[in-house]
Amino acid sequence: MEKSPQTDWLIYCRPGFEQDCVQEALRQARMQKPVIAEQPLIQPCSGYVIVSLNDQSLNYHQLIFARQLVQLHHSISSLPERDRLTPILEVVSTLPGKFGTLWLEVPDTNEGKLVSNFTRRFQALLETALRRQGILEDQAQEMRNSLPRLHCFFPDKSSVLIGTSNLRNSADAIMGIVRQSMPAEAPSRSTMKLSEAIAVFMDRSQQARLLRQGMHAVDLGAAPGGWTWQLIKRGIRVTAVDNGPMKGPLANHPLVQHIRQDGFKFVPRKAVDWLVCDMVEKPSRVATLIGDWFAAGWCKHSIFNLKLPMKQRLTAIDSALGEIRKRLDEEGINYLMVAKQLYHDREEVTVFLTRTKQ
Ligand SMILES: C[S@@+](CC[C@H](N)C(=O)[O-])C[C@H]1O[C@@H](n2cnc3c(N)ncnc32)[C@H](O)[C@@H]1O
Numbered sequence: 001m002e003k004s005p006q007t008d009w010l011i012y013c014r015p016g017f018e019q020d021c022v023q024e025a026l027r028q029a030r031m032q033k034p035v036i037a038e039q040p041l042i043q044p045c046s047g048y049v050i051v052s053l054n055d056q057s058l059n060y061h062q063l064i065f066a067r068q069l070v071q072l073h074h075s076i077s078s079l080p081e082r083d084r085l086t087p088i089l090e091v092v093s094t095l096p097g098k099f100g101t102l103w104l105e106v107p108d109t110n111e112g113k114l115v116s117n118f119t120r121r122f123q124a125l126l127e128t129a130l131r132r133q134g135i136l137e138d139q140a141q142e143m144r145n146s147l148p149r150l151h152c153f154f155p156d157k158s159s160v161l162i163g164t165s166n167l168r169n170s171a172d173a174i175m176g177i178v179r180q181s182m183p184a185e186a187p188s189r190s191t192m193k194l195s196e197a198i199a200v201f202m203d204r205s206q207q208a209r210l211l212r213q214g215m216h217a218v219d220l221g222a223a224p225g226g227w228t229w230q231l232i233k234r235g236i237r238v239t240a241v242d243n244g245p246m247k248g249p250l251a252n253h254p255l256v257q258h259i260r261q262d263g264f265k266f267v268p269r270k271a272v273d274w275l276v277c278d279m280v281e282k283p284s285r286v287a288t289l290i291g292d293w294f295a296a297g298w299c300k301h302s303i304f305n306l307k308l309p310m311k312q313r314l315t316a317i318d319s320a321l322g323e324i325r326k327r328l329d330e331e332g333i334n335y336l337m338v339a340k341q342l343y344h345d346r347e348e349v350t351v352f353l354t355r356t357k358q
Contacts, residue, residue, distance in 0.1 A: 006037045008052050008072040010153060010163050012176045013065050015047040015109050020314050021065040022049045028063065028352030046155065047107030060169045061107055062232035064317060064339045064349055067176030070151045070163035077159045082124065083159075087324075088152060089129055091162055098137050102127050105175045106154050115154050126152070130138060176260060177343045183229070186245040186295040191226030193344040197303050198230070201338055201352035210301055210354070211236065218299070219281030220263035220289075225250035236274065239316070242267045264289060268298050275299035280307055283320035290353065291327035294335070301354040306339075308347045317349055324353070 013021040026036055029051075037052040050072060051058075060069040061280055074091045104126065106112035130136035130150075133214040137147055137327070153161040154353065171178070178199050180192040198207060213235030219228045223244035231238050232255040240246055240258045250256050259266065263279050275293050283306040294297050309316050321339060328335050339351040 004039075006052055006054060007057075008050055009058055010048060010050055010070040010072040010151075010161055011058075011063075011066045012048050012068040012105075012107070012153075013066070014343075014345075015045045017052055017065050017313075017341065018042045018046060018049045020046060021063075022051060023314050024063055024065050025049075025051045025058055026109075028058055029053050032056040043108065047109045047112060048153070049157070050161075054172070056189060058169075060171065061338065064312075067193070067341075067343070068105075068151075068165070068171045068173075069169060070161075070165050072163040074162045076160065076162070079158045079160060080097050081158070085125060088126065088160060088162070089133070092130065092135060092150065093133060094104070095150075095162075095164070098132075098135060098147055099150040100137050100145060102130060102136055102152070103149055103174050104152050104154070107238065108175060108177065111156060115157055116287045118157055119154060128238070129154075139304045172321075180344065184232075184305075185249055186226050186229045187224040187250055188226035191229050193278070193305070193342060193350065194227040194230045194276065194303065196344050197350045197352065200340060200342060201303070209275075214221070216270075217274035217276060218266070218268055218272050220266065220275070220277040222246065222258075224248070225256075225345065227276050227278055228256060231276070239268065239272070272295055272299050273301060275302040275304070277304035282322065283307060283309075283316050287320035287323040291324050294324075294328055294333055294355070295331045301352075303350065303352050305348045305350055306343070319349070 011021055011025060022042055029036055033053060037054050040050055042049055046311050058069055060066060073095055076087050079087060104123050106115045117177060127136060131138050146174060148164045148166055149164060150165045153219045178196050180195045182189060182192060191335055201292050202210060211234045217231050217236050218239045220241050222228050222240035223242035224247035228238045228240045228250055232253060240256055241261055241263045243260050246258050286304060286306055290302060306317055306320050334356045335353060336356050337353045339349050341349045
Protein backbone atom coordinates (compact mmCIF):
# COMPACT_ATOMS: atom_id res chain seq x y z
CA MET A 1 0.00 0.00 0.00
CA GLU A 2 1.30 3.45 -0.85
CA LYS A 3 2.24 5.48 2.23
CA SER A 4 0.37 8.81 2.45
CA PRO A 5 2.45 11.96 2.87
CA GLN A 6 2.81 12.90 6.51
CA THR A 7 2.25 16.45 7.77
CA ASP A 8 3.46 17.65 11.14
CA TRP A 9 1.39 20.31 12.88
CA LEU A 10 2.83 22.50 15.58
CA ILE A 11 0.09 23.66 17.93
CA TYR A 12 0.56 26.20 20.73
CA CYS A 13 -1.59 25.87 23.82
CA ARG A 14 -1.82 26.97 27.42
CA PRO A 15 0.90 25.13 29.41
CA GLY A 16 -0.69 22.17 31.19
CA PHE A 17 -3.27 21.57 28.45
CA GLU A 18 -1.05 19.67 25.99
CA GLN A 19 -2.95 16.40 26.46
CA ASP A 20 -6.33 18.07 25.82
CA CYS A 21 -4.89 19.84 22.79
CA VAL A 22 -3.55 16.63 21.21
CA GLN A 23 -6.65 14.65 22.07
CA GLU A 24 -8.85 17.25 20.41
CA ALA A 25 -6.67 17.60 17.28
CA LEU A 26 -6.53 13.82 16.78
CA ARG A 27 -10.25 13.53 17.19
CA GLN A 28 -10.79 16.20 14.52
CA ALA A 29 -8.39 14.39 12.18
CA ARG A 30 -9.97 10.97 12.82
CA MET A 31 -13.33 12.33 11.78
CA GLN A 32 -11.83 12.78 8.29
CA LYS A 33 -9.84 9.53 8.15
CA PRO A 34 -9.42 7.13 11.03
CA VAL A 35 -5.76 6.20 10.52
CA ILE A 36 -3.35 8.62 12.19
CA ALA A 37 0.44 8.72 11.91
CA GLU A 38 2.36 7.69 15.01
CA GLN A 39 2.30 10.30 17.77
CA PRO A 40 5.36 11.68 19.56
CA LEU A 41 5.35 11.91 23.34
CA ILE A 42 3.82 15.00 24.89
CA GLN A 43 6.09 17.21 26.97
CA PRO A 44 3.88 18.24 29.91
CA CYS A 45 3.63 21.99 30.58
CA SER A 46 5.70 22.83 27.48
CA GLY A 47 2.99 25.05 25.96
CA TYR A 48 3.05 23.28 22.59
CA VAL A 49 2.50 19.93 20.90
CA ILE A 50 3.40 18.39 17.58
CA VAL A 51 0.76 16.26 15.91
CA SER A 52 1.69 14.12 12.91
CA LEU A 53 -1.10 13.37 10.48
CA ASN A 54 -1.35 11.45 7.24
CA ASP A 55 -3.41 13.39 4.76
CA GLN A 56 -5.91 14.85 7.21
CA SER A 57 -6.00 18.58 7.81
CA LEU A 58 -6.88 20.57 10.90
CA ASN A 59 -9.34 23.41 11.22
CA TYR A 60 -7.93 25.96 13.68
CA HIS A 61 -11.26 27.69 14.30
CA GLN A 62 -12.89 24.46 15.47
CA LEU A 63 -10.12 23.61 17.94
CA ILE A 64 -10.83 24.77 21.49
CA PHE A 65 -7.44 24.23 23.09
CA ALA A 66 -5.25 25.36 20.15
CA ARG A 67 -3.90 28.89 20.42
CA GLN A 68 -2.12 28.66 17.09
CA LEU A 69 -1.85 26.19 14.22
CA VAL A 70 1.38 26.01 12.26
CA GLN A 71 2.38 23.55 9.58
CA LEU A 72 5.81 22.38 10.68
CA HIS A 73 8.45 22.03 7.96
CA HIS A 74 11.79 21.74 9.73
CA SER A 75 13.33 21.57 13.14
CA ILE A 76 16.90 22.37 14.10
CA SER A 77 17.96 21.08 17.48
CA SER A 78 21.52 22.35 17.89
CA LEU A 79 21.77 25.95 16.79
CA PRO A 80 25.33 27.23 17.25
CA GLU A 81 25.39 29.98 19.89
CA ARG A 82 27.59 32.24 17.78
CA ASP A 83 25.64 31.99 14.55
CA ARG A 84 22.03 30.99 14.72
CA LEU A 85 21.25 32.94 11.56
CA THR A 86 23.05 30.82 8.95
CA PRO A 87 21.37 27.44 9.66
CA ILE A 88 17.93 29.08 9.86
CA LEU A 89 18.46 30.91 6.56
CA GLU A 90 19.60 27.68 4.89
CA VAL A 91 16.44 25.89 5.93
CA VAL A 92 14.03 28.73 5.19
CA SER A 93 15.47 29.19 1.69
CA THR A 94 14.35 25.63 0.84
CA LEU A 95 10.70 26.47 1.54
CA PRO A 96 8.58 27.23 -1.53
CA GLY A 97 7.05 30.66 -2.09
CA LYS A 98 7.33 33.94 -0.27
CA PHE A 99 6.05 35.05 3.12
CA GLY A 100 4.18 38.14 4.23
CA THR A 101 5.23 38.18 7.88
CA LEU A 102 7.92 36.67 10.07
CA TRP A 103 6.99 35.79 13.63
CA LEU A 104 9.65 34.73 16.10
CA GLU A 105 7.86 32.97 18.92
CA VAL A 106 8.45 31.13 22.18
CA PRO A 107 6.29 28.91 24.37
CA ASP A 108 4.13 30.71 26.95
CA THR A 109 6.26 29.38 29.83
CA ASN A 110 8.90 30.78 32.18
CA GLU A 111 11.59 29.27 29.99
CA GLY A 112 9.94 30.86 26.97
CA LYS A 113 10.12 34.28 28.64
CA LEU A 114 13.89 33.90 29.00
CA VAL A 115 14.23 32.99 25.32
CA SER A 116 12.11 35.97 24.28
CA ASN A 117 14.95 38.33 25.27
CA PHE A 118 16.94 36.70 22.52
CA THR A 119 14.11 36.56 19.93
CA ARG A 120 13.43 40.29 20.35
CA ARG A 121 17.03 41.05 19.38
CA PHE A 122 17.15 38.38 16.66
CA GLN A 123 13.95 39.49 14.89
CA ALA A 124 15.48 42.46 13.02
CA LEU A 125 18.56 40.46 11.99
CA LEU A 126 16.59 37.56 10.52
CA GLU A 127 14.00 39.84 8.95
CA THR A 128 16.64 41.90 7.15
CA ALA A 129 18.39 38.77 5.87
CA LEU A 130 15.13 37.24 4.61
CA ARG A 131 14.10 40.45 2.86
CA ARG A 132 17.49 40.68 1.19
CA GLN A 133 16.96 37.16 -0.18
CA GLY A 134 13.47 38.03 -1.37
CA ILE A 135 11.92 35.37 0.91
CA LEU A 136 10.07 37.87 3.06
CA GLU A 137 7.85 40.25 1.10
CA ASP A 138 8.73 43.90 1.34
CA GLN A 139 5.69 45.18 -0.51
CA ALA A 140 2.56 47.01 0.50
CA GLN A 141 0.45 45.77 3.40
CA GLU A 142 -2.31 44.38 1.08
CA MET A 143 0.18 42.11 -0.66
CA ARG A 144 1.69 40.95 2.63
CA ASN A 145 -1.77 40.24 3.95
CA SER A 146 -2.41 37.58 1.35
CA LEU A 147 0.84 35.64 1.83
CA PRO A 148 1.40 32.91 4.44
CA ARG A 149 3.25 33.69 7.65
CA LEU A 150 6.62 32.26 8.53
CA HIS A 151 7.02 31.08 12.12
CA CYS A 152 10.31 30.42 13.90
CA PHE A 153 9.33 28.92 17.25
CA PHE A 154 12.14 28.60 19.80
CA PRO A 155 11.40 26.04 22.57
CA ASP A 156 14.83 27.07 23.90
CA LYS A 157 17.80 29.11 22.68
CA SER A 158 19.45 26.26 20.84
CA SER A 159 16.51 24.80 18.97
CA VAL A 160 13.98 26.14 16.54
CA LEU A 161 10.85 24.75 14.88
CA ILE A 162 10.23 26.33 11.49
CA GLY A 163 6.78 26.37 9.98
CA THR A 164 4.14 28.34 8.14
CA SER A 165 0.57 29.32 8.79
CA ASN A 166 -2.33 29.99 6.50
CA LEU A 167 -3.97 33.34 7.29
CA ARG A 168 -7.46 31.85 7.13
CA ASN A 169 -6.68 28.84 9.31
CA SER A 170 -4.74 30.31 12.22
CA ALA A 171 -4.73 33.00 14.90
CA ASP A 172 -3.82 36.50 13.77
CA ALA A 173 -1.64 37.15 16.82
CA ILE A 174 1.94 36.40 17.80
CA MET A 175 2.08 33.25 19.96
CA GLY A 176 -1.66 32.97 19.33
CA ILE A 177 -2.21 35.46 22.15
CA VAL A 178 -4.59 38.36 21.60
CA ARG A 179 -3.17 40.60 24.31
CA GLN A 180 -5.38 42.99 26.25
CA SER A 181 -4.44 45.87 28.46
CA MET A 182 -6.07 46.31 31.84
CA PRO A 183 -8.26 49.45 31.76
CA ALA A 184 -7.60 51.52 34.90
CA GLU A 185 -11.32 52.14 35.60
CA ALA A 186 -12.48 48.51 35.23
CA PRO A 187 -13.37 46.89 38.57
CA SER A 188 -11.73 43.48 37.95
CA ARG A 189 -9.12 41.76 35.82
CA SER A 190 -11.90 39.51 34.47
CA THR A 191 -12.73 42.43 32.19
CA MET A 192 -9.86 41.29 29.96
CA LYS A 193 -11.56 37.91 29.43
CA LEU A 194 -14.58 39.53 27.84
CA SER A 195 -12.57 42.05 25.83
CA GLU A 196 -10.41 39.19 24.51
CA ALA A 197 -13.50 37.12 23.69
CA ILE A 198 -14.95 40.03 21.70
CA ALA A 199 -11.69 40.49 19.79
CA VAL A 200 -11.25 36.75 19.10
CA PHE A 201 -14.80 35.77 18.18
CA MET A 202 -15.92 38.82 16.22
CA ASP A 203 -14.23 40.76 13.46
CA ARG A 204 -14.53 44.56 13.44
CA SER A 205 -17.70 44.62 11.36
CA GLN A 206 -19.41 42.01 13.57
CA GLN A 207 -18.40 43.97 16.66
CA ALA A 208 -19.94 47.11 15.19
CA ARG A 209 -23.13 45.23 14.26
CA LEU A 210 -23.56 43.10 17.37
CA LEU A 211 -22.38 45.46 20.13
CA ARG A 212 -24.28 48.69 19.60
CA GLN A 213 -25.16 51.61 21.79
CA GLY A 214 -28.73 51.28 23.11
CA MET A 215 -28.67 47.48 23.24
CA HIS A 216 -29.57 45.62 26.43
CA ALA A 217 -27.55 42.84 28.09
CA VAL A 218 -27.94 40.61 31.10
CA ASP A 219 -24.75 39.72 32.97
CA LEU A 220 -25.17 36.64 35.20
CA GLY A 221 -22.52 36.43 37.94
CA ALA A 222 -21.64 40.06 37.25
CA ALA A 223 -19.83 41.16 40.43
CA PRO A 224 -17.56 43.01 40.84
CA GLY A 225 -18.31 44.17 37.29
CA GLY A 226 -15.46 43.62 34.84
CA TRP A 227 -17.71 42.16 32.12
CA THR A 228 -20.46 44.70 32.76
CA TRP A 229 -17.85 47.43 32.37
CA GLN A 230 -16.95 46.17 28.86
CA LEU A 231 -20.61 46.40 27.88
CA ILE A 232 -21.45 49.81 29.33
CA LYS A 233 -18.34 51.30 27.74
CA ARG A 234 -19.95 50.34 24.42
CA GLY A 235 -23.16 52.11 25.46
CA ILE A 236 -25.02 48.87 26.26
CA ARG A 237 -27.48 48.88 29.17
CA VAL A 238 -26.78 46.04 31.60
CA THR A 239 -28.89 44.14 34.10
CA ALA A 240 -26.18 42.81 36.42
CA VAL A 241 -27.30 39.77 38.40
CA ASP A 242 -25.22 38.76 41.41
CA ASN A 243 -25.63 38.52 45.16
CA GLY A 244 -22.21 40.14 45.52
CA PRO A 245 -21.57 43.93 45.24
CA MET A 246 -20.74 45.78 42.05
CA LYS A 247 -17.62 47.87 42.54
CA GLY A 248 -16.10 51.20 41.52
CA PRO A 249 -17.96 53.21 38.85
CA LEU A 250 -20.49 50.38 38.42
CA ALA A 251 -21.95 50.57 41.93
CA ASN A 252 -24.04 53.54 40.87
CA HIS A 253 -23.94 53.76 37.08
CA PRO A 254 -26.96 54.99 35.05
CA LEU A 255 -26.57 52.13 32.52
CA VAL A 256 -26.39 49.42 35.21
CA GLN A 257 -29.25 47.88 37.12
CA HIS A 258 -27.92 45.59 39.83
CA ILE A 259 -30.21 42.76 40.88
CA ARG A 260 -29.27 40.59 43.85
CA GLN A 261 -30.63 37.24 42.77
CA ASP A 262 -29.62 33.71 41.86
CA GLY A 263 -28.53 33.82 38.21
CA PHE A 264 -30.12 30.41 37.58
CA LYS A 265 -33.52 31.71 38.65
CA PHE A 266 -33.43 35.17 37.06
CA VAL A 267 -35.98 35.73 34.29
CA PRO A 268 -35.77 38.92 32.17
CA ARG A 269 -38.93 41.03 31.92
CA LYS A 270 -38.30 41.52 28.18
CA ALA A 271 -36.03 39.75 25.69
CA VAL A 272 -32.51 41.24 25.57
CA ASP A 273 -29.81 41.37 22.93
CA TRP A 274 -27.04 39.77 24.98
CA LEU A 275 -26.61 37.25 27.76
CA VAL A 276 -23.13 37.08 29.27
CA CYS A 277 -22.38 34.63 32.04
CA ASP A 278 -19.29 34.13 34.18
CA MET A 279 -20.73 32.15 37.11
CA VAL A 280 -18.45 29.51 38.57
CA GLU A 281 -20.61 26.42 38.09
CA LYS A 282 -20.58 22.95 36.56
CA PRO A 283 -20.42 23.15 32.73
CA SER A 284 -23.54 20.97 32.41
CA ARG A 285 -25.55 23.38 34.57
CA VAL A 286 -24.43 26.40 32.57
CA ALA A 287 -25.18 24.55 29.32
CA THR A 288 -28.77 23.89 30.41
CA LEU A 289 -29.16 27.55 31.40
CA ILE A 290 -27.87 28.81 28.05
CA GLY A 291 -30.09 26.36 26.18
CA ASP A 292 -33.09 27.58 28.19
CA TRP A 293 -32.35 31.25 27.40
CA PHE A 294 -32.06 30.65 23.65
CA ALA A 295 -35.05 28.30 23.56
CA ALA A 296 -37.19 30.89 25.36
CA GLY A 297 -35.99 33.62 22.98
CA TRP A 298 -34.67 35.70 25.89
CA CYS A 299 -31.43 36.64 24.08
CA LYS A 300 -29.92 36.72 20.60
CA HIS A 301 -26.23 36.47 21.42
CA SER A 302 -24.19 35.14 24.27
CA ILE A 303 -20.66 34.90 25.59
CA PHE A 304 -20.25 32.52 28.51
CA ASN A 305 -17.63 30.58 30.35
CA LEU A 306 -17.51 26.86 30.94
CA LYS A 307 -15.32 26.02 33.93
CA LEU A 308 -13.17 22.94 33.38
CA PRO A 309 -13.16 20.03 35.80
CA MET A 310 -9.81 18.64 37.05
CA LYS A 311 -10.08 15.50 34.91
CA GLN A 312 -11.72 14.57 31.59
CA ARG A 313 -11.76 18.21 30.58
CA LEU A 314 -12.41 17.67 26.88
CA THR A 315 -15.20 15.20 27.66
CA ALA A 316 -16.90 17.70 30.00
CA ILE A 317 -16.73 20.49 27.41
CA ASP A 318 -17.90 18.20 24.61
CA SER A 319 -20.86 17.12 26.62
CA ALA A 320 -21.82 20.70 27.61
CA LEU A 321 -21.54 21.99 24.03
CA GLY A 322 -23.34 18.86 22.77
CA GLU A 323 -26.21 19.54 25.14
CA ILE A 324 -26.57 23.12 23.85
CA ARG A 325 -26.44 21.96 20.21
CA LYS A 326 -29.07 19.31 20.84
CA ARG A 327 -31.39 21.78 22.53
CA LEU A 328 -31.03 24.43 19.80
CA ASP A 329 -31.50 21.84 17.06
CA GLU A 330 -34.65 20.54 18.75
CA GLU A 331 -35.97 24.11 18.88
CA GLY A 332 -35.14 24.65 15.20
CA ILE A 333 -32.81 27.56 16.03
CA ASN A 334 -30.07 28.45 13.56
CA TYR A 335 -26.88 29.45 15.29
CA LEU A 336 -23.14 29.78 15.23
CA MET A 337 -21.21 28.50 18.25
CA VAL A 338 -17.45 28.83 18.71
CA ALA A 339 -15.45 27.86 21.79
CA LYS A 340 -11.84 28.70 22.69
CA GLN A 341 -9.60 28.53 25.66
CA LEU A 342 -8.55 32.17 25.58
CA TYR A 343 -5.28 33.56 26.93
CA HIS A 344 -7.13 35.01 29.93
CA ASP A 345 -8.93 31.72 30.58
CA ARG A 346 -7.28 29.53 33.17
CA GLU A 347 -9.29 26.44 34.05
CA GLU A 348 -12.10 27.38 31.69
CA VAL A 349 -13.08 27.94 28.09
CA THR A 350 -15.14 30.77 26.62
CA VAL A 351 -18.00 30.25 24.21
CA PHE A 352 -19.62 32.64 21.72
CA LEU A 353 -23.13 31.68 20.62
CA THR A 354 -25.23 33.74 18.24
CA ARG A 355 -28.49 33.22 16.39
CA THR A 356 -28.07 33.28 12.63
CA LYS A 357 -30.63 33.80 9.91
CA GLN A 358 -31.98 30.82 7.94
C1 LIG B 1 -15.73 34.96 38.38
S1 LIG B 1 -16.83 35.99 39.23
C2 LIG B 1 -17.42 37.03 37.97
C3 LIG B 1 -16.50 38.15 37.65
C4 LIG B 1 -17.13 39.15 36.73
N1 LIG B 1 -17.44 38.57 35.42
C5 LIG B 1 -16.25 40.35 36.53
O1 LIG B 1 -15.84 40.57 35.38
O2 LIG B 1 -15.97 41.08 37.47
C6 LIG B 1 -18.17 34.96 39.49
C7 LIG B 1 -19.37 35.64 40.12
O3 LIG B 1 -20.48 34.77 39.96
C8 LIG B 1 -21.30 34.96 41.07
N2 LIG B 1 -22.19 33.79 41.16
C9 LIG B 1 -21.86 32.50 41.33
N3 LIG B 1 -22.97 31.74 41.36
C10 LIG B 1 -24.01 32.59 41.16
C11 LIG B 1 -25.41 32.44 41.08
N4 LIG B 1 -25.98 31.22 41.18
N5 LIG B 1 -26.17 33.51 40.86
C12 LIG B 1 -25.63 34.75 40.75
N6 LIG B 1 -24.30 34.95 40.82
C13 LIG B 1 -23.51 33.90 41.04
C14 LIG B 1 -20.38 35.14 42.25
O4 LIG B 1 -21.02 35.84 43.27
C15 LIG B 1 -19.24 35.93 41.61
O5 LIG B 1 -19.41 37.30 41.85
